[in-house]
Amino acid sequence: MSFDDLEAKMRAEPRKQERFGELVKGPYLDKVVAANRAYLTAAVPEPAATERDHWALSCQPTTNGGRLSTINMRRMETFVLLPPEGTDEDVWGFMVVRDSVLSRYAGAGQGIEERYPDLTFDRARRYQDAGDDQVQVFGRYDELIDALAEEPFAAAARELATSLLTGRTNNARHHNYQLADRVLGRSST
DSSP states (O other), rough: HHHHHHHHHHHTTTHHHHHHHHHHHHSSSHHHHHHHHHHHHHOOOOOHHHHHTEEEEESSTTTTTTTTTEEEEEEEEEEEEEESTTTOOOOOOOOOOHHHHHHOHHHOOOOOHOOOOTSSSEEOOOGGGOSSSSEEEEHHHHHHHHHTHHHHHHHHHHHHHHHHHSSSSSTTTOHEEEEHHHTTOOOOO
């Protein structure tokens, strides 16, 4: 089977189309697209060239209950978005980045946590593929977008992604082309 045949088959999978359709009908599509676009822009050079084989974007995956989207590289999640948890909440999520890179950008007498008080940093959770130099950063989708627009987070996300993009993701079969098309600006439908 050729790559084009495989892509056509994956695009036509009814369950993937249903999940994307559910996202389109709900209130979170624009937020999911914007946040995933910000992450891929900051972290992945030429995302279209490495799509599906080196990173995969799932749409409303059934793992870990209720996710809106997940970007995977190798065997790990690098960027996850979740629906609001409470009535006053908004779309939120986390990204995994290089901790040492964030530390280099911390100001004199000010840690990275003090520079970004709206974000939460978790150094206890570990993904094997990322090694010891990692931190999970949690926040609302707009806070994550704002952080990724700044060099400390863009560099930290890019450095981690660069190490992961050298191998294939084991989540290629879960890649949702309809959502990826929106995120990568290939389609407005």
